[in-house]
Amino acid sequence: MEVNASILISVGIAAIIVRSMRQFLDLPTRMPHLNRLLGYFWVPGLLLYLFSLLIQWKTDRLDEIYTLLLMVMVVLVLVRVQDYRPARTILLAVVPYVAYSAIELLSGSLSNSFLREYKGLFSNSQGFAIIWLVTFVLIARKQKKQLEAERVRREAEEKERREIAAQNAVLERMVAERTSSLTLQTEELQHALEELRTTQAQLIQSEKMASLGELTAGIAHEIQNPLNFVTNFSDVSAELVMELEEEQQRPERDQELEAELLADLKQNLQKITHHGQRAASIVRGMLEHSRASTGERQPTDLNVLADEYLRLAYHGLRAKDKSFNATLTTDFASPLPKIEAVAQDLGRVLLNLFTNAFYAVQKRKEQGETGYAPTVRVATRALPGGGVEVRVHDNGTGIPETVRQKIFQPFFTTKPTGEGTGLGLSLSYDIVTKGHAGTLAVETEEGQGTEFIVTLPG
Amino acid sequence: MKILVVDDEQDVRTLFEQRFRREIRNGLFTFSFAYSGEEALDYLHGHASEVVLILSDINMPGMSGLELLRHIRQEYGAPPPSPPQVMMITAYGDDDSRQQALALGANDFLSKPVDFAALKEKLLHLTEHEN
Numbered sequence: 001m002e003v004n005a006s007i008l009i010s011v012g013i014a015a016i017i018v019r020s021m022r023q024f025l026d027l028p029t030r031m032p033h034l035n036r037l038l039g040y041f042w043v044p045g046l047l048l049y050l051f052s053l054l055i056q057w058k059t060d061r062l063d064e065i066y067t068l069l070l071m072v073m074v075v076l077v078l079v080r081v082q083d084y085r086p087a088r089t090i091l092l093a094v095v096p097y098v099a100y101s102a103i104e105l106l107s108g109s110l111s112n113s114f115l116r117e118y119k120g121l122f123s124n125s126q127g128f129a130i131i132w133l134v135t136f137v138l139i140a141r142k143q144k145k146q147l148e149a150e151r152v153r154r155e156a157e158e159k160e161r162r163e164i165a166a167q168n169a170v171l172e173r174m175v176a177e178r179t180s181s182l183t184l185q186t187e188e189l190q191h192a193l194e195e196l197r198t199t200q201a202q203l204i205q206s207e208k209m210a211s212l213g214e215l216t217a218g219i220a221h222e223i224q225n226p227l228n229f230v231t232n233f234s235d236v237s238a239e240l241v242m243e244l245e246e247e248q249q250r251p252e253r254d255q256e257l258e259a260e261l262l263a264d265l266k267q268n269l270q271k272i273t274h275h276g277q278r279a280a281s282i283v284r285g286m287l288e289h290s291r292a293s294t295g296e297r298q299p300t301d302l303n304v305l306a307d308e309y310l311r312l313a314y315h316g317l318r319a320k321d322k323s324f325n326a327t328l329t330t331d332f333a334s335p336l337p338k339i340e341a342v343a344q345d346l347g348r349v350l351l352n353l354f355t356n357a358f359y360a361v362q363k364r365k366e367q368g369e370t371g372y373a374p375t376v377r378v379a380t381r382a383l384p385g386g387g388v389e390v391r392v393h394d395n396g397t398g399i400p401e402t403v404r405q406k407i408f409q410p411f412f413t414t415k416p417t418g419e420g421t422g423l424g425l426s427l428s429y430d431i432v433t434k435g436h437a438g439t440l441a442v443e444t445e446e447g448q449g450t451e452f453i454v455t456l457p458g
Numbered sequence: 459m460k461i462l463v464v465d466d467e468q469d470v471r472t473l474f475e476q477r478f479r480r481e482i483r484n485g486l487f488t489f490s491f492a493y494s495g496e497e498a499l500d501y502l503h504g505h506a507s508e509v510v511l512i513l514s515d516i517n518m519p520g521m522s523g524l525e526l527l528r529h530i531r532q533e534y535g536a537p538p539p540s541p542p543q544v545m546m547i548t549a550y551g552d553d554d555s556r557q558q559a560l561a562l563g564a565n566d567f568l569s570k571p572v573d574f575a576a577l578k579e580k581l582l583h584l585t586e587h588e589n
Contacts, residue, residue: 327519
């Protein structure tokens with residue numbers, strides 16, 4: 001009885017082995033089914049024990065049989081999970097011991113004498129099998145640890161990879177968002193630029209129209225005078241013709257009077273032609289000023305151009321302020337070489353300089369200085385080398401030092417809002433320097449006057 | 459009757475001489491011409507007593523017609539001899555100029571284009587009045 005009960009110890013050992021195996025091989029997850037079957041490891045032990053009780057078999061080999069069964073079971077389990085490398089190592093570890101145990105049990109049950117006879121051999125074999133077992137179990141443990149470490153590392157790597165992928169996705173999205181917003185911004189900027197360009201073109205045109213507006217009254221005045229002459233001379237010529245006819249009806253004709261009347265008629269017709277042409281040239285100038293520049297260069301007489309625009313500018317200002325009066329003096333070099341220029345553009349420059357000059361003298365006059373005579377002078381001069389210089393001088397208010405630096409900047413104006421676009425001098429500067437390769441300079445003294453000097457190469 | 463015409467347009471002379479050629483021929487009117495305010499004042503300094511009427515344009519370079527009027531009224535304000543009549547002529551027939559001219563002592567205000575028939579009437583009326 002005592003001997004048979006030793007199987008309980010074996011069952012206890014088996015429980016430890018089963019538990020170790022489950023843990024080591026990670027059976028619950030690797031092989032859930034086998035794991036459950038392993039739970040019945042004690043059943044053979046119990047059966048053997050009950051069987052031995054039943055047949056009153058008294059033997060000390062019962063636990064050995066059970067142990068062998070257990071070992072076979074372990075081997076079978078290991079074979080099932082041989083894909084797992086530590087399992088194969090364990091298999092390698094236990095096989096000699098199992099073989100030894102089987103041989104020992106077999107030979108023991110066949111003949112005890114055989115066992116006794118080779119006791120030394122068996123003992124050595126057992127020792128060897130145990131050392132083998134322990135060694136390989138240790139190796140297996142090491143392998144398992146390595147695998148475990150590798151798995152942890154892989155998982156960490158995998159986790160890192162996933163994180164990087166996630167970060168990449170976030171970055172990609174941010175980049176895409178940024179790109180689309182940049183594209184949008186670029187489009188908006190492009191749009192704004194186009195609008196600005198259009199506005200600039202419109203501004204230049206409106207500056208032109210504004211100066212045309214200033215001119216309109218002057219032009220009207222300039223046209224009205226010649227037209228009045230045309231009307232008056234036609235009228236008076238009709239009277240002369242009537243008088244001539246009356247004279248012809250008389251029995252005694254006054255030859256001298258007839259000759260005088262005819263001479264007057266001839267003169268009047270010349271006057272009519274002259275004033276008609278004068279009006280026509282003013283209209284032509286006005287049309288040229290309002291038309292978009294063709295940019296075509298033609299030989300231009302600056303004396304004629306300066307004279308024409310001086311009068312237009314003067315009468316333009318007069319139309320706005322009827323009390324205004326100024327002395328205009330011209331100092332034209334004669335002969336003056338003609339220069340290749342876009343007359344229409346230079347006309348705008350001169351108009352602008354004259355308008356500014358008149359504005360300056362008007363401002364000074366408003367200060368109520370006694371004995372002040374507003375004077376605007378324009379002088380031309382041939383330069384050595386074929387160029388021409390035009391000086392527009394006024395004895396107006398002058399330009400303060402602080403303002404002088406800015407006068408050629410676009411949109412800079414000292415005039416009250418709505419009176420000046422601030423583009424006049426800036427456009428003039430461009431026309432002279434860029435359009436005609438000339439220079440536009442200013443000499444001024446506050447309270448004394450200003451002189452703008454245009455030089456144009458021949 | 460001596461009339462001084464002040465205008466910066468040279469052809470005004472030809473025009474007046476033809477428009478009033480009968481009156482000139484008959485010796486009814488005598489015309490003198492000045493092409494600026496300054497020139498007119500110079501002329502008046504020598505012929506003040508002769509000139510009965512001054513016809514002046516307002517818009518002239520240099521001294522304007524209104525300034526000329528002011529000078530005339532200052533220099534020849536009181537008789538003897540009787541001050542000249544002054545008629546102002548302007549292309550800008552606006553009320554402002556008219557008020558200003560009348561305030562400065564203009565006797566009449568005409569706008570361009572000048573109606574010569576009407577002007578002739580006025581001048582003839584003046585002549586009769588003078589006589």
